Amino acid sequence: MDPHMDDQRMGRDEVIKGTDDDAIISKLSAVNLGYLDDPFVKHFVKRPSRRPPLINRGSYLRTRSLDTFAENFIRSGSVHSDGAKPGSSQTSGQTKKQIVSLGCGSDTRYFKLKTKGLTVHKYFEIDFQESTAKKAVVIKKNKAFTDVIADPDLKLGLGGTELYAKDYCLLSGDLREFTEVIVPKLMAQGFDTSLPTLFLSECVLIYIQPRDSDRIVEWVGTNMSASLFVLYEQINPTDAFGAMMLRNLRARRIELPGIHAYPSLKSQEERFTSRGWLAAKAIDMNNLHSSLTEGEMKRISGLEIFDEVEEWQMLASHYCVAWAYHVREDPRPAWDRQQMIKLLTLAVSG
Numbered sequence: 286m287d288p289h290m291d292d293q294r295m296g297r298d299e300v301i302k303g304t305d306d307d308a309i310i311s312k313l314s315a316v317n318l319g320y321l322d323d324p325f326v327k328h329f330v331k332r333p334s335r336r337p338p339l340i341n342r343g344s345y346l347r348t349r350s351l352d353t354f355a356e357n358f359i360r361s362g363s364v365h366s367d368g369a370k371p372g373s374s375q376t377s378g379q380t381k382k383q384i385v386s387l388g389c390g391s392d393t394r395y396f397k398l399k400t401k402g403l404t405v406h407k408y409f410e411i412d413f414q415e416s417t418a419k420k421a422v423v424i425k426k427n428k429a430f431t432d433v434i435a436d437p438d439l440k441l442g443l444g445g446t447e448l449y450a451k452d453y454c455l456l457s458g459d460l461r462e463f464t465e466v467i468v469p470k471l472m473a474q475g476f477d478t479s480l481p482t483l484f485l486s487e488c489v490l491i492y493i494q495p496r497d498s499d500r501i502v503e504w505v506g507t508n509m510s511a512s513l514f515v516l517y518e519q520i521n522p523t524d525a526f527g528a529m530m531l532r533n534l535r536a537r538r539i540e541l542p543g544i545h546a547y548p549s550l551k552s553q554e555e556r557f558t559s560r561g562w563l564a565a566k567a568i569d570m571n572n573l574h575s576s577l578t579e580g581e582m583k584r585i586s587g588l589e590i591f592d593e594v595e596e597w598q599m600l601a602s603h604y605c606v607a608w609a610y611h612v613r614e615d616p617r618p619a620w621d622r623q624q625m626i627k628l629l630t631l632a633v634s635g
């Protein structure tokens with residue numbers, strides 16, 4: 286490769302890694318104001334900063350909606366496999382499940398879920414090596430995290446850039462090398478393509494060229510017996526607000542290559558359905574906002590003055606959450622396919 290191109294790509298990657306700092310500072314701002322309850326976030330922020338009400342409400346909705354998908358996925362019940370032996374994990378109790386967080390950054394969802402008693406067989410987190418190295422240090426040195434992992438065999442690996450525990454793995458790698466590098470790493474840590482698995486991409490695939498993010502979606506749809514994919518990212522790049530949003534990001538050297546390939550709710554659904562996924566749906570943040578209960582709306586309205594209603598609606602129409610699920614025709618092991626579809630439908634309907 287041209288060394289100049291290499292430098293350019295490394296420079297762009299540095300900026301992309303930095304987007305996590307912004308996300309976690311905004312999340313802490315929402316926690317400190319009472320929008321979110323998360324005792325883990327503060328450990329990742331050196332210099333807290335209060336964000337404006339618009340950003341706080343956005344962080345709250347984004348986190349809450351992905352939390353809800355994860356919680357519903359874990360709670361969505363059991364599916365028996367036709368060939369399961371009596372007493373096996375598929376005939377008694379909960380079906381084993383996995384979660385894979387793509388581009389996890391400093392996200393704390395594993396810790397929040399486990400604190401609530403919501404566990405999965407394995408929770409995998411993946412990010413660039415520099416990002417996982419920072420995260421691994423914070424987790425390993427802090428009792429608040431190691432108590433939740435609760436595994437005396439918790440180990441640091443690959444020069445301190447990865448963490449391995451019984452139900453939690455933090456793995457380093459570039460998602461653009463998903464099939465060649467990430468999948469073998471997952472497999473080496475006990476990832477099981479036959480288990481129902483939730484893939485999360487919270488403001489991540491949008492930073493990756495569509496040919497690379499499409500490869501991830503295709504690999505999951507083709508190789509997993511049963512999968513649910515939930516993503517959160519920007520849309521509508523071409524109206525006046527969208528163009529301004531891209532200009533502002535570009536001023537910070539941030540590009541969103543994915544937004545042009547998937548610019549609308551319809552195209553977000555089609556990125557899955559055109560690849561054979563069984564069902565897909567995308568909604569914008571206005572829709573999420575109006576689905577809050579009256580009680581919750583009252584609660585958050587009392588947290589700080591919020592009078593930028595028009596700006597909010599504009600901003601909220603430029604962010605979406607999209608989800609899709611797929612169950613292979615020939616799931617391995619021989620799950621009851623209809624039951625599995627029911628489980629995933631439950632996970633997305635709440």
Ligand SMILES: C[S@@+](CC[C@H](N)C(=O)[O-])C[C@H]1O[C@@H](n2cnc3c(N)ncnc32)[C@H](O)[C@@H]1O
Pocket residue numbers: 301302303304305308309387388389390391392411412413416458459460461486487488489492493
């Ligand atoms: C905006 S942050 C979001 C972090 C986290 N998902 C959250 O919502 O709090 C984007 C994350 O994606 C990661 N990321 C982007 N492109 C990546 C790639 N090609 N390989 C691995 N990680 C990537 C970045 O390093 C960063 O941590």
